[in-house]
Amino acid sequence: MTPKARVTVGVFAALALGWVGGRWTAPSARSGSANEGQPSPSSNGSDPTTPTIPPSVASTAESPIESASSAAPGQAELVTRARAGELDALKTLDERTASARTIDESLALEAGHAALARADAATLAADLARDPKLLSDTSTMAYAYRLAFDASAAPALLGGIASIEDPGAPDFLYDLAKRGEPGSRLTLLAGDLLHGAAVRKRASRALAIALDLEQARACAVLLSLTPRIEADADDRALPMLARLSDTTGCGPKNQDDCLPCLRTNDAKAKLSRAHDAAKSRQFAPPWVVRAPGKRP
Numbered sequence: 001m002t003p004k005a006r007v008t009v010g011v012f013a014a015l016a017l018g019w020v021g022g023r024w025t026a027p028s029a030r031s032g033s034a035n036e037g038q039p040s041p042s043s044n045g046s047d048p049t050t051p052t053i054p055p056s057v058a059s060t061a062e063s064p065i066e067s068a069s070s071a072a073p074g075q076a077e078l079v080t081r082a083r084a085g086e087l088d089a090l091k092t093l094d095e096r097t098a099s100a101r102t103i104d105e106s107l108a109l110e111a112g113h114a115a116l117a118r119a120d121a122a123t124l125a126a127d128l129a130r131d132p133k134l135l136s137d138t139s140t141m142a143y144a145y146r147l148a149f150d151a152s153a154a155p156a157l158l159g160g161i162a163s164i165e166d167p168g169a170p171d172f173l174y175d176l177a178k179r180g181e182p183g184s185r186l187t188l189l190a191g192d193l194l195h196g197a198a199v200r201k202r203a204s205r206a207l208a209i210a211l212d213l214e215q216a217r218a219c220a221v222l223l224s225l226t227p228r229i230e231a232d233a234d235d236r237a238l239p240m241l242a243r244l245s246d247t248t249g250c251g252p253k254n255q256d257d258c259l260p261c262l263r264t265n266d267a268k269a270k271l272s273r274a275h276d277a278a279k280s281r282q283f284a285p286p287w288v289v290r291a292p293g294k295r296p
Contacts, residue, residue, distance in 0.1 A: 125160020135168030
């Protein structure tokens with residue numbers, strides 16, 4: 001091979017090695033160089049055979065990542081607002097199907113509705129305290145009764161009602177304690193509030209005798225209550241009076257009479273009059289809507 005040929009081959013070989021070795025790259029699309037389209041040195045060792053992404057395509061390719069990162073704070077804010085009970089945030093989550101909601105979103109939805117229930121309870125309790133006459137209003141107390149069975153609302157509502165200086169407040173608590181599921185948080189709370197000294201002293205005479213009958217155990221104490229029962233009791237005392245007729249439950253085999261002092265003719269007469277008097281007075285709670293002529 002002639003010297004000239006060897007020089008020519010050497011030049012092309014050097015160019016080829018430089019190209020494969022990554023020492024040449026396409027010009028930057030953002031450089032604005034006058035030599036655009038011509039190879040230029042590159043310091044990062046990238047493969048020049050990889051096509052350069054045009055600016056518009058690069059921008060489009062990056063946008064989903066940017067959108068995801070910018071959407072996360074907005075989603076977190078939505079969950080926070082929903083938890084606080086903000087109506088528009090709750091509506092947004094409510095409109096999504098259960099399968100489309102995340103765990104955090106479902107929990108936020110529940111927490112938000114609970115917050116609204118507590119706010120309603122606090123507002124209603126304040127309204128009742130401001131105007132105790134509402135304790136006799138059918139629509140107001142029917143709503144209060146329904147709201148009391150919401151575990152989120154019950155503490156605020158019942159605590160507020162228990163503080164009201166009106167006999168209607170103990171009546172409401174007593175009814176909840178009796179009508180609620182035995183052993184439930186609602187019945188336990190209503191009963192605890194009702195038997196507290198501050199609330200108990202505000203009970204009406206009819207309710208007071210019903211409470212005394214529940215707590216009395218000694219035969220002589222029960223017999224001493226018959227004048228008050230006859231004078232003041234209403235039909236809320238009837239379940240307790242019915243138990244007084246039971247002649248078993250004591251003794252080694254629970255077959256003995258627990259209340260022998262009530263079996264005398266005089267005692268029987270007193271209990272009969274007390275029973276009839278209580279039965280003639282029906283307690284009609286305003287919070288229980290009944291069909292005409294139907295007893296609560």
